[in-house]
Amino acid sequence: MYDIKNINTDVIIPARYLVSSAPDLLAQHCMEDLDPNFMLKVKEFNYSILVTNSNFGCGSSREQAPISLKTAGIKCVIAPSFARIFFRNAINIGLPILEIEKINLLKSGDDLKIDLTSGLIENLTTNMKIRVKKMPKFIQNIINSNGLINYSRKFLIPKN
Amino acid sequence: MGLTITEKIFREHSKDATLNAGDFVLVRVDKCLANDITAPIAIDVFNEIVSGTSNEVFNPNKIILIPDHFTPNKDIASAKQCQILRNFALKYKIKSYFEVGRGGIEHCLIPELGLVLPGDIFIGADSHTCTYGALGAFATGVGSTDLGVALASGKCWFKIPESLKLIYSGKLNKWVSGKDLILYTIGQIGVDGATYKAMEFTGNVITSLPMADRLTMCNMAIEAGGKSGIIPPDNITKEFLEKRGFSSNKMFLSDLDADYIESIEFECDNLEPQVALPHLPENTKPISEVSNERIELNQVVIGSCTNGRIEDLRIAAKILKNHRIKTNLRCIIIPGTQNIYLKALKEGLIEIFISAGAILSTPTCGPCLGGHMGILADGEVALSTTNRNFKGRMGHIKSEVYLSSPAVAAASAIEGYITSPE
Numbered sequence: 001m002y003d004i005k006n007i008n009t010d011v012i013i014p015a016r017y018l019v020s021s022a023p024d025l026l027a028q029h030c031m032e033d034l035d036p037n038f039m040l041k042v043k044e045f046n047y048s049i050l051v052t053n054s055n056f057g058c059g060s061s062r063e064q065a066p067i068s069l070k071t072a073g074i075k076c077v078i079a080p081s082f083a084r085i086f087f088r089n090a091i092n093i094g095l096p097i098l099e100i101e102k103i104n105l106l107k108s109g110d111d112l113k114i115d116l117t118s119g120l121i122e123n124l125t126t127n128m129k130i131r132v133k134k135m136p137k138f139i140q141n142i143i144n145s146n147g148l149i150n151y152s153r154k155f156l157i158p159k160n
Numbered sequence: 161m162g163l164t165i166t167e168k169i170f171r172e173h174s175k176d177a178t179l180n181a182g183d184f185v186l187v188r189v190d191k192c193l194a195n196d197i198t199a200p201i202a203i204d205v206f207n208e209i210v211s212g213t214s215n216e217v218f219n220p221n222k223i224i225l226i227p228d229h230f231t232p233n234k235d236i237a238s239a240k241q242c243q244i245l246r247n248f249a250l251k252y253k254i255k256s257y258f259e260v261g262r263g264g265i266e267h268c269l270i271p272e273l274g275l276v277l278p279g280d281i282f283i284g285a286d287s288h289t290c291t292y293g294a295l296g297a298f299a300t301g302v303g304s305t306d307l308g309v310a311l312a313s314g315k316c317w318f319k320i321p322e323s324l325k326l327i328y329s330g331k332l333n334k335w336v337s338g339k340d341l342i343l344y345t346i347g348q349i350g351v352d353g354a355t356y357k358a359m360e361f362t363g364n365v366i367t368s369l370p371m372a373d374r375l376t377m378c379n380m381a382i383e384a385g386g387k388s389g390i391i392p393p394d395n396i397t398k399e400f401l402e403k404r405g406f407s408s409n410k411m412f413l414s415d416l417d418a419d420y421i422e423s424i425e426f427e428c429d430n431l432e433p434q435v436a437l438p439h440l441p442e443n444t445k446p447i448s449e450v451s452n453e454r455i456e457l458n459q460v461v462i463g464s465c466t467n468g469r470i471e472d473l474r475i476a477a478k479i480l481k482n483h484r485i486k487t488n489l490r491c492i493i494i495p496g497t498q499n500i501y502l503k504a505l506k507e508g509l510i511e512i513f514i515s516a517g518a519i520l521s522t523p524t525c526g527p528c529l530g531g532h533m534g535i536l537a538d539g540e541v542a543l544s545t546t547n548r549n550f551k552g553r554m555g556h557i558k559s560e561v562y563l564s565s566p567a568v569a570a571a572s573a574i575e576g577y578i579t580s581p582e
Contacts, residue, residue, distance in 0.1 A: 006351055006440060010550045015529040019230060019237035021200045033557050055352040058385060059548060060529070061287040063201055063303035084356050084387055085287055089303035138184035138317070148317075152209055152309045155186075 001051040001108040007034065008059035009086065013068045015060075026064050027071035039072060048075045049114070051106050055079075057086025066090045076114055078103065078121070091139055094147035098132050105130060116143070162415025164323040165390055166358040169298045169412055173281050181322040181419070189222075190280040192310040195266055196227040198285030198303075200244045205308025217252045218314035224256040224275060224284075225249050226266040229525045234532040264497025264523035267291040267465035271375060272497055274401060278393040279410025283307065283316050288465050288547065290381045294374035295400070296393030296411055298358075301382060321358040321387045322421040323414075328365035330429040335581045337475075338373025339467060339545065339565040341365070342380040343434035345426070347444030355385035357421060360414065365428050366391060371400045372471035379466045380547050383441040435543075435578060436563035439551045447568060451579045455562065457486075459542040460573040461554075462566050463494025463521070464528045467545035470500045470507075472566040477509040479570035479581055485517035486576030492534045494521040518573070530554050536561075543578055545569050 010033075017029045031038035041047045050069065056079040057065060066089045069077065076096040080103060090097045096116050106112070111124040119132040135143065145151035163171070164181070171179050173187045194202050210216070217223060225245050230238035242260075249257035256275060263269050267288050276282050278296035282289065285307040292299035302316065310316050326345060346353070359381045366374070374391050381389030391397075393411040401407055432446035462468075462476050473495060485491045493513050495501035501523060504510050513520055527534030528546040536542055536555030542562070544554065549561035562578060571581040 008548075008550045010529070010548070010553050014552060015197075015531055018197050019235060019241065021204075021241070033552050055355065055385065058351060059287065059382075059550060061285060061289075061301040061303055062197065063285075063305060064197075066303075067201075081352065081355065083352070083385055085301050085303060085382075088306065092303060092305040136184060136319075138319075142317075148305050148309055149205060149208055152313065 001106060002034065003053050003103065005053040006055045006058050007052050009057055009062050009065040010059055012057065012065040013062065018062065018064055021064065023067050023071040026068035030068040030072045042073045048073055049078065049112055050074050051078045051103055053079065053103060054081045056082050058083035061085045061089070063089045063093065066093055066095045070095045078106070091142055092148035094143070096143070100130055100132055161419050162417035164358070164360065164414045164418045164420070165296065165392060165412045166298055166321060166323055166388065169279055169281060170318070170320045172279065172410065179320060181320050183320050184317065185320060186315055186317050187281060188314050189283050189310055189316050191222050191224060191276060191282045192307055193224040193226070193266060193270070193282070193284035193286065193289060194304070194307050195229050195286055196231060196238065196241045196245055197229045198307065199225055199248070200241050201304035202285055202307040202311060203244060203248050205305050206311040209309065209312045217311050220253045221255055222314065223254050223311060224270065225254055226258050226263055226269065227260060228263065228265050228523070229529065230531050231260050231524055232522060262498060264500070265465050265468055265525060267379060268468050268496030268500065271295060272499060274404035274406040277401070277406060277410070278397060278408040279412055283310060287382045288379050290386065290388050291375050291379040291465060293378040293381065293388050293390035294371060295397055296391065298388055298390065300388045319356070321356055323358045323360045323418070324354050325360050325362060325420040325423040327423060327425040328361070328363040328428050329425065330365060330427050332365060332428055333431065335433050335567045336428070336431055337565045337567065338369060338376040340431065340434045341428070342377040343436050343441065343444045343563065344431060346380065346384045346441050347434065347436070349384055349424070351383060351440055351442045352385040354381065356387055359384065359386040359389045361389060361391050367394060370471065371396055372469045375469065376466055380441070383547055433565055433568050433580060435568065436549055438549050438560040438562065441547070441549060441563060447580045455578045456541065457489055457543050457572060457577060458540040459534060459536065460489065460491045460569050461494070461527050461534060461542060461544040461546060462491070462569050463496065464525065464546040465496065466547045467566050468494055468496030468500065468523070470503050472545065473500065473504050473509050474507070476566045476570040477512045479567060480516040480518065480574065481512050483516055483574045485573050489573060489576055490534070491516070491518035491573040492521055492527065493518050494526065495523055497523050527554055543569050543572050
């Protein structure tokens, strides 16, 4: 949990690492300028849900940002709002993201159970349930296809 | 209810006269663009999608590939990324592939060559693709997966954005430019003030604003979270296109009764040149306040997709002529494209820059994103005409970046601290 607004894609994956697009290499440096212990927390302490304040992922369009988070082991990002290119990149690559206003209902170390289909976050530590506003149907369809590549295969590319 | 320019562009492309802001559409794109950072992933996505099908791009004449970020190749890894781009361009006969030495920074090059026209839907795997709204196109940044899908299908999904109308009235003071207008706007509405929205720039200030300034304004729409920036096409747009041998019959304008989510009016008579302080573009202050603080500089950068056009270089040269850059300050000047470089050479600007003690770089995004050609050390401070001043953006995590217009940057390079061109 980082109660910080406007965490930008330069922080999620600094440009100095964009000379490569190998997901594993990117993941090694994910969020390191914000928290040098980020990967330690994910790998050693099994943190798998990232919670931040508003406008997460603003700035550059680099898809390396959600790719590095997903490859690092982040299973879901929760924030009051997302910058739009990050939003669509996350949907497109199948990294689940959820928008909730009151991130203060969650604390670092809380155990969460998340049902993406029904949009229900259960905080098992505090026994609290948060229901998230549903994504529009168009976006649901992309999510249900596990991302845009599969979605496109079904609907976009004309068969020859 | 009337329609905005943006709604009209989407209706025209989808042939669906019922569409409005808020609707989702899968729509054909006129052009799609990628660079040396974003294309390699997009090409992987493309290959994955087309495997077992026709194995062709949707249209080789509608794809633009430009190696500009880590070029000329800064190391072996970035050389490999550029190689992927080049090989793809050759394999699929992409006409608009611009090799190092024949191109430049994508968002300077594309309008210069007339590769974007009013009424187009243009996607680019680069967040500053919104630049082309200056020509009355709907242009927006996307990720590599969106682009990979577009390479194969020529289509992209959108939620048609609601429009935020920004009206600028009054008369601009000397030295106040498009850069100052957009920095001021971001300072007022914040870095998420236009999230998901099309920012429509209007008013008498905009109708008399030169194209270079319009491009700068739309370029930084993303810095307010905007999906796009757009300026109603007019005679200035027409002249810009005609000079390049193009015309357009899709110069859409918003209806008088179009539906905006909000309209904000800025009175510009007393507006000063603006500076964005570290570490967000919304931390703006007028130059008179900033110059009082005597913020000392290690580096000044003049260039980028935001301010690397010939008009920007002319302003910088006008100020730097017969002056010397402050001792121990590095002033790096980066013409946006090879054409701009050549023009600057012919006009004698390059001589002015070198005589002043500045260094000229080949066209590249380079230092803007902390790539190369001017990286900051621990504790160093830069004033830059680029677009982002996030923590660590131009180098060390403990370096600082201030943003301004070329006029403020050039004047500050002479004095050694952030100051007004007055």
